[in-house]
Every structure is written in C-alpha cells, then in structure tokens.
Amino acid sequence: MKVKDIGELRLIKDVIFPELDRIHSNRNVIIDRGDDAACVRLKKLAILTTDTFIEKVHFDPTYFTFSEIGYRTLVAALSDIAAMGGSPKFALVSIQIPPNLDANSVKELYSGMIRISKKFKLKIIGGDTVSSKTLGITVTIIGEGDRIVKRSGARLNDSIFVTGELGSSSFGLYLLNKSKFSSKDPYLIKRHKMPIPRIVEGKILAKSINSMIDLSDGLSTDLHHIIEESKVGAVIYKEKIPLHRSLKKIARRGNRDPYDFALYGGEDYELLFTAPRKEGSMISKEVRTKTGIKVTEIGTIFKKEEGVWLEANGKRIPLNPLGYDHFQHKLSTFQA
Amino acid sequence: MKVKDIGELRLIKDVIFPELDRIHSNRNVIIDRGDDAACVRLKKLAILTTDTFIEKVHFDPTYFTFSEIGYRTLVAALSDIAAMGGSPKFALVSIQIPPNLDANSVKELYSGMIRISKKFKLKIIGGDTVSSKTLGITVTIIGEGDRIVKRSGARLNDSIFVTGELGSSSFGLYLLNKSKFSSKDPYLIKRHKMPIPRIVEGKILAKSINSMIDLSDGLSTDLHHIIEESKVGAVIYKEKIPLHRSLKKIARRGNRDPYDFALYGGEDYELLFTAPRKEGSMISKEVRTKTGIKVTEIGTIFKKEEGVWLEANGKRIPLNPLGYDHFQHKLSTFQA
DSSP, X not given: OBHHHHHHHHIIIXXXXXXXXXXXXXXXXXXXXXXXXXXXXXXSEEEEEEEEEEBTTTBOTTTSOHHHHHHHHHHHHHHHHHHTTOEEEEEEEEEEEOTTSBHHHXXXXXXXXXXXXXXXXXXXXXXXXXXXXXXXXXXXXXXXXXXXXXXXXXXXXXXXXXXXXXXXXXXXXXXXXXXXXXXXXXXXXXXXXXXXOOHHHHHHHTTTOSEEEEOSXXXXXXXXXXXXXXXXXXXXXXXXXXXXXXXXHHXXXXXXXXXXXXXXXXXXXXXXXXXXXXXXXXXXXXXXXXXXXXXXXXXXXXXXXXXXXXXXXXXXXXXXXXXXXXXXXXXXXXXX | OBXXXXXXXXXXXXXXXXXXXXXXXXXTEEEOSSSSSEEEOOOSEEEEEEEEEEBTTTBOTTTSOHHHHHHHXXXXXXXXXHHTTOEEEEEEEEEEEOTXXXXXXXXXXXXXXXXXXXXXXXXXXXXXXXXXXXXXXXXXXXXXXXXXXXGGGOOXXXXXXXXXXXXXXHHHHXXXXXXXXXXXXXXXXXXXXXXXXXXXXXHHHTTTOSEEEEOSSXXXXXXXXXXXXXXXXXXXXXXXXXXXXXXXXXXXXXXXXXXXXXXHOOXXXXXXEEEEXXXXXXXXXXXXXXXXXXXXXXXXXXXSSOEEEEEETTEEEEOOOOOOOHHHHHHHHTOO
C-alpha cells in the first residue's frame, strides 16, 4: 500500500510506532509520543547535533536498501556525538516521504534505524512525517557527556592519531558508481553503506586527549578544522596513514592511488585526535584492548602557525582541504 | 550570487553565521559552532520537538517572502513547546537549499528566523546545510519546563478553553489561494503568514491546568487528540467559539461558513486546554491581564467515554476530526 493511500496518522500509528516499540525502554524518557513534544531528563551536559540525508544527494536508492538507508541516516549524527566524547541518548527523526512510496519501505527504513539505535542504546523519542517529492530524513541526536573534547584543544608537540583505517568508505562508493570494476569488494562497500560510528572509542579517548574530530569530509579537510580551531600547524606522514589491504590491492589494480581516497574521500567516520605522544599511545592501547579497533599515530602538531603539510619520501608539501562540498559534490556526481 | 557558486563553507561562514550573531548570547551555551556538535547546559526537564517545513507542501514561495518563510519555519515547533507549558531555549536548523537559490535569499530566510528567535529568547546553536531540489527546513527546538502539561490530563467536568480566536489563519490561506476574493484582508493574511506561538500564555497556564494542546491541525482534530489521550468525552458550544470580526464579515460575504475554518482549518497555533471551571477562569484572567490575549470557555468534558460533540441551536451532533492530513493536503492543494 502506498503512503498516500494510508495517510499520515495511520502511517505513524501502524507502521512507524510498531518499529519504534522494538527499542528498549529508558527510564529517563518522561514523554515519547502522544503529545505535542517529547520530554526527557538529562543528567549531564547536553550534546546536540542534526544531520540531513537526502535521496540522490547523500545516497542513491538504486544501491541502498531501505534498511541500509535507515541505518545510514543515523551514522553522521552519532559520529558527531562520538567526536565530542559523548554518549548518544535520544533522537528525533523527521522524515520527508514521497506519497507514492510503498508503506513497507517506510517500515524497512525504520527497521534500519532501530538496528543501529539498539547497538548504541539510542532511543528515538519523537519526529515529524511530511510529504515531499524527494525522500529525505533529518535526524537530531541528543547526547550526554562528562568531559567534552573540542576541535580547538590541539597543542604544540601533540601527536596526531586516527582510529581504524581510511579511504575504505569513499572507495566503496567509487566501486558502486563505476561499473568497469569487476571487483565489488563486499568489505569496502559495507564500509561505505554501513560505517560504524566510533561511540565506544570516543568515550574511552575523551578521558585523556586534547582535541578530536570525526572524519566525515576526508582527512585533509577535517584535519584543517582541528588546525584552524586550535591555531597550530600539523604534518602528516603519508606512509603511516592506515589503509585496508583490499583498498590498496583493488585501487592499484585500477591505477588509482589509494591514498587519494584516504586523504580526500569522506564518510569514513573514524576519529582523528591529538594528544601528547605518551598519553595518546596509552589510551590508543586501551581502545585496541577494549574494542578491537586499532589506533595509528600518523603525524605531529609541529608548530604554532596554522597550516597542514604532508610528508612523503622525505619531502613536505602543503596538504590542501579538498574534501567535497555538498553542493559541488551534488553537481558533479548527480547533475552531470 | 547563487548558493552553488559560493559553496557550503562560505555560505555558512559569510551568510548564515553573521545572521546568527545577531542573537543575544546565552551563558548556558558551552559550544555553538566550530565543532562537531553543540553543547549546552539544561537545568530542568528537557522538552524536545522537531518540525519540517517544505516548499510547495507547507508554504508557497509565491506569496511568502524569504523572511516570512524563516519566521514561519520556527512557529510550529515553538508552539509545541508552548503546548507543554515550556520555555524554548535552543534550536538546531537543518536547511535543504536548491543550488540555484540566491545566497541573499538564504540571508533573508535566517533573518526571519532571528526575528522570531529574539522574541522568545531562543538561541540557534547548530544545524546542517545540504543541497536539494526543493527548499526545506527542519527545525528542532529544545525547551525546558517545571510542570509539563500533557494531552492526557483532561478530567470529567473540566471546562474547555481556547486562547485568541480560531479560523483566521486558514481563512488567510484561503484568501491567498482564491483570487476571486477582492478583499485580501491584511490581518487574516498575517495570521496565516506570521502566527504568534503562545509561549508566554502557555507558561502562565501550565501552573494550574489539567491538559493542553496547540491548534495546528484544527479544533476538531486537535480536540480529538486530547479526548483520545485522556479517555473522556467533550462537547463544544459552536456559538462560543471565538472568531475575529474580519473572518465573520468576509466569509459571509463569500457565502462561506466562518465556523468551518475554526473547526477544520489548521495553523492557528492557539492553545486549547482543560481545567476545572474555577481554576480555568482565574488563570484565563491572568493570561488576559499579563498578555492582552483573551481566553474563551468553549465547552465541557461531560462524560468518561471517548467522543466529541458539537452543540448548536440546542442540538448535539458528533464532531469528526477533519483536519488535513499532510499527504491528502498536498494531493488536493498542490498536485490537482
């Protein structure tokens, strides 16, 4: 049955609410439905972020299932909470639905949201449902934190660390878009479709690091944000950037430089942070032990003047922020 | 200059931030920009609501200026906070912008948001900016409250009250859509374009009433929400429903029943509440004295079984919830 045929109220009550009921209860939720607004109790500092995910701009429904779209919808905002060292608590989901969409697709979309919500004990407590030509979802996540880690805390002589490995997500997207690649490596594609926000890792790191950001726009762009907010200069050692072996293998087979994806490709949702080398190494080991995610030292804050350099083969060159701008991205990828 | 030509980062830094800078500072804001998420201190229960406002579905840009769209964007969510008896504190604004939109229109849009934000001491602390074919804005408002007023609190023998007057907003929309009306009454049109959420009134009322909702979908629909959540039955006395004299005059001149707009037209953003008659009358007087907004008793909770009746000329008939469903609304109004 199409969304326009069942109407908004029945869509909410018969399709969306049963999915939301699958989330665990939370005793700090005072009102979560049936009223004008939700009401919750927050005990610590509130961390707030919002993210919009639009069909044909942020995802192509031809290679995402609705469940994957639902999951993916929450990733960016969860990753923002991770980058502050916070714990996600509550979410509000506003969905724009084309009237001709099948109601079952809406159910699958929420089922994907529930899947990632359960993983991180996030409770969806409210939202809005509106009609639109284009499918789109805006999610607002409210988290809590004790020690908030800012982008502006990087200090001279800090080492620069990164969780996991870089470039896999954007290379997965590249594989999805380019039919000439016979190899559609499932690992790399999954890294694009269903990245795992580093919530657990961020909370461990928050105890003792100086600055942090999540890698949504690519290392070159996101490191610049740390540098601009902290007013320091950084050097990254290219060979130290962690790459997955599948990325290296498949990229080189197609004559593409895998480091381009690591430096300029976005959506890895790994955490980039700075800390004095000793503290950084210790907390990195703790992350590895507790989560299985490796942390790699890839550079240094080496001066007090703003700037980012890339060192490879003993030479340093300026590293410009070339992550994609959503507008340029859309124009080049989808309007061409 | 078009949005696609200046890019996302410059749009945010050069166009949006200067507008946001016009809002007063708030010492409970710990981080409001330049980081992965915002961070605030909340002292009471948190009230959360989100609302999406889409071009051609919720507003027609041919008769809204961008400043009016910006103002109007925040009304529904502010009104939700009012209906809980809360104080709005912080907002996150996610905006979907067509790449060909003039950057100056974005500036005007934010200027309208700032106008209403200032009025209610709301601080915009974060957001997202994405590209989309259709202009759309999703706003999440975080409020605080001491005593939260629910829809489910209506009790037998409560009187039913309403602030202001009803039907003016939907009649204003009707005037905008129907060119055959020579009279484009500025008061009624303003009531549609720039309704005033009853924040101050809601806070006063919250001290002593039993249940409350804001009138966004029309009296017939919204009263049903109170009735369903409270599991009681209500009767509304048609002649007591407050109408503005311009609505009465112009509607009758065009052979339209002004009460249809009051009962079934939405977007008045007045408050509907129930309280024992004595307490209700006293607090209504306090609202009138402190804000200048009159409050009218229009009905009674007269039995413990669910149902809504309309009494006119001594006869009672069932009052069905005929407020518009967004999907049906879109189909009938804009796709026809």
